[in-house]
Amino acid sequence: MSRKINDTILKAFKGEETDYTPVWYMRQAGRSQKEYRELKEKYSLFEITHQPELCAYVTRLPVEHYGVDAAILYKDIMSPLPAIGVDVEIKSGIGPVIDSPIRKFQDVDNLGTIDPESDVPYVLETIRILSEEQLDVPLIGFSGAPFTLASYMIEGGPSKNYHKTKAMMYSDQKTWFALMDKLADMTITYAKAQVKAGAKAIQIFDSWVGALNVADYRYFIKPIMNRIFSELRETGVPLILFGVGARHLVMEWNDLPVDVVGLDWRMSITEAREMGITKTLQGNLDPAILLSDWNVIEKRTKAILDEGKVQPPHVFNLGHGVTPEIQPATLKKLTELIHSYSKK
Structure with a gap:
């Protein structure tokens, strides 16, 4: 028998009226939970994601x-x-470390394409397990955006200034736009496969694109993002875009x-x-506030809800991901x- 799904968050994503403000938290899966920390003593992130039953457990x-209104893979x-x-x-x-960074056009040309069913079957199987058996809220799938992925691929790891990128x-x-196209193709194929497997929404993380000014975003990034979202519209699921330190770009996103x-x-x-x-x-609650006294958390949360x-x-969400220091009890109380x- 299929489970009844609480679709409140999907209605909100689509702009429909809801009985209450739905909530989920970026990086809600893992990070501060005791059960997750115990697993991480045995397995790496990639090892967990390669085991669908285990990955489904962490996602769930x-x-x-916490009683949140969505799961994030x-x-x-x-x-x-x-x-x-x-x-x-x-x-x-x-964080992510890449020993052979992208330096020239040939490096981009050498990159392959993704076939999700054969290349990341464990991701799709995790989605199927969650969607068919275990969740009574929608599952959000996700992908990194081309700029953010490229920044790791060119810098070789995390960066504070993205100078090489x-x-x-x-x-x-020539190399830049070839890389953007290659990563856009991957993102579209990967996200569509997640939806086909059962994801009910897709978030694209362009976490570090705030490093660019508006003019550069319009020229170097926006056409690629427009292509990605235009093709993903065909899936019929809600599409979310998020980045950090990007307030100067939100009107571009609105387009x-x-x-x-x-x-x-x-x-x-x-x-x-x-x-x-x-x-x-x-x-868009600052995650650092969740390390404060409850009266501060309550006041700031109510202000955002108002x-x-x-x-x-x-x-409702945080302005960035859950940090390891945040107590699970705080997130449960916050959700309530x-x-x-x-x-209403």
């Missing part, structure tokens, strides 16, 4: 513990890169064929609406507050 945990934006020939390792305390973008446009604009904590919902953002807004009520639709305070 925050739904059961436990994996990394780096997950599809090995399939196209990128040797990436997630190193503890550092920008240098290629400015000085070698794209997305359903939801994700905000970090640097821009309020009121500011976004006053600027002319018409899409559903997602966000802004969302005045100018809906709104889906969001639901109770916003209920």
Whole structure:
């Protein structure tokens, strides 16, 4: 017998009226949960994602513990890169590390294409397990965006300034746009496969694109993002775009064929609406606030919910991901507050 799905968050993503403000948290799967930390003593992130039953368990945990309105697939934006020939390792305390960075056109030309069913079958099997057997809320699938993926591939790992990435973008446009096209094709194919397997929404993480100014975004990035979202519209599921430190780009995002604009904590919902953002807004409590006293958390959360009520639709989230220091009990209490305070 199929489970009844609470589709409140899907309605909000699509701009429809809901009985309360739905909520999920970026990086809600894992990070601060005791069960997850115990697993990470035995397995790496990639090892967990390669075991569908185990990965489904990690994905499901925050739904059961916190009562959130959506699950987000436990994996990394780096997950599809090995399939196209990128040797990436997630190193503890550092992040993704790529020993052979992209330096020239031939490096891009050597990259392959992704066939999700044969290259990442474990990701699709995890989605199927969750969608068919285990979840009573929608599952959000995701992919990294071309700029953010390219930044790791060119820098060789995390960067504070993206100088090598920008240098290629400015000085070698042939290589740059070839890489953007290659990564766009991968993103489209990968995201469509997730939807086919059962994901009910897709979030594209362009985490580091805020490093670019508006003019450069319009020229070097926006056409690629427009192609990605235009093709993903064919899936019929809600599409979400999120980045960090990108308040100067949100009007550009509003132009794209997305359903939801994700905000970090640097821009309020009121500011976004006053600027002319018409899409559903997602966000945007600073995760650091969850390390404060409860009275501070409650006050800040209610303020965001009030802004969302005045100018809906709104889906509550953090302005970036859950950090390891945040207590699971705090996230559970926060979810209960969001639901109770916003209920009509």
